[in-house]
Amino acid sequence: MTSIAQLDANSTPQAVRKAAREGSLTGPTSGLASGYVQVNLVILPESQAAGFLRFCQANPKPCPLLAVSEPGARTCTLLGRDLDIARDVPAYRIYRHGHVSDTRTDVAEDWRDDLVTFALGCSFTFEHALISAGLQVRHIDEARNVPMYNTSVPLTPAGGFGGNLVVSMRPFVAADAIRAIQITTRYPQVHGSPVHLGNPSLIGVADLSAPDYGDSVSVGENEVPVFWACGVTPQQVLIDSGIEFAITHSPGHMLVTDIPDNSLALF
């Protein structure tokens, strides 16, 4: 059995998935298998899947679709080889009637033949690109989770789903904010360029120091808060829609794929 102590940035995606599958990895995946894409998962009954696909298509910034599985399939060759969607994530959330009813390390027993898996890009990929370019990412420097906020920005309703955008925030001095916009523009499949910068109240965020999810981080007087569409958006949308049954990863506990981060760069 792979011990969690053996996992780090140099681990292969396969080793991380194996540790999750065997139950030795139940914590967050941030920092593991560096250089490989980690994805948000939304798993829905086929009856809801076509609607959710239309919703993602209409809202590509919060819901950038990397792959959609065949109904019932627990594999997805687009994401990786020897991959078990029901066991390779360290922690799952199960939703019933619009509430998170359970958190599990394995959903093999909950699996159904009609479940369709949506893999959505995650900002870890563009954060690696920002750091590679020499930028400082505040929540990483401060060893916190990224601050995330509910906004007043409406999503485009589609397929029976809707709600408001959730954003993540990273503060930068202006020159670095400009550079961060350039770099994240190259990665549309992991939320892409920011959706807002500057005055938070213009998107309905009243207090930067009180995030709705994650942790607060320090913001310097000479810094500009920069806001990106966030992968928490679809989880909030599932709750708001009162979904009868769904499974997602637990925030921060992502599926580690075999896709190299750099392969998602547009140019």
Add this chain to the structure above:
Amino acid sequence: MTSIAQLDANSTPQAVRKAAREGSLTGPTSGLASGYVQVNLVILPESQAAGFLRFCQANPKPCPLLAVSEPGARTCTLLGRDLDIARDVPAYRIYRHGHVSDTRTDVAEDWRDDLVTFALGCSFTFEHALISAGLQVRHIDEARNVPMYNTSVPLTPAGGFGGNLVVSMRPFVAADAIRAIQITTRYPQVHGSPVHLGNPSLIGVADLSAPDYGDSVSVGENEVPVFWACGVTPQQVLIDSGIEFAITHSPGHMLVTDIPDNSLALF
């Protein structure tokens, strides 16, 4: 003789240059020969040229070099065919001992065998790209010159030249500011991406409503001022350096080239 009344956005670059050469066009070139690159000119004795070339190389954002002529040459095939550098600009400035001593519509009589011409990109090119993308450019909407400001941002001294950066400012709502950063990033040869956004005092600009050059424009409460390196920078540098002899175009009275704006897009 080409009458100025005949010149407009649909004029060819050749027709605009011919009108300037014949003396019928003595006004600004903004809006003429749409889709073709207009350039800033800096014309220096060969003894200063190598130093100025090093200065441009060290400061590519304010001084993006498109072409450098051979000493004494009044033609430059990189910029256009049938082109006379000494006559094809509607208005020139002559500098003596660090001061603008004359404004001329023709510098053929001032020409010297040792003069080297530097053609620097101009923001007109990226403004066309912004407008094509559906953005509103405030000073154009308000029929004014772009507001420009001296800053406290030091240039990289090189070749005996130095000073502070001059910037132009265009206000946008945040989403359009992000889009403007993406679009201008594609055009490094015409100043490229912005150098600053947000709080003007961080770059030494005390009052947006009091530009050092050009006109003030309205800035909405929900807008972010976005600052680009400006082609006025080298003219200010010539003055600050106390240059013995130089010729430039008169601000706004550019050399219209045969280079299509779109040919300068990186991607």
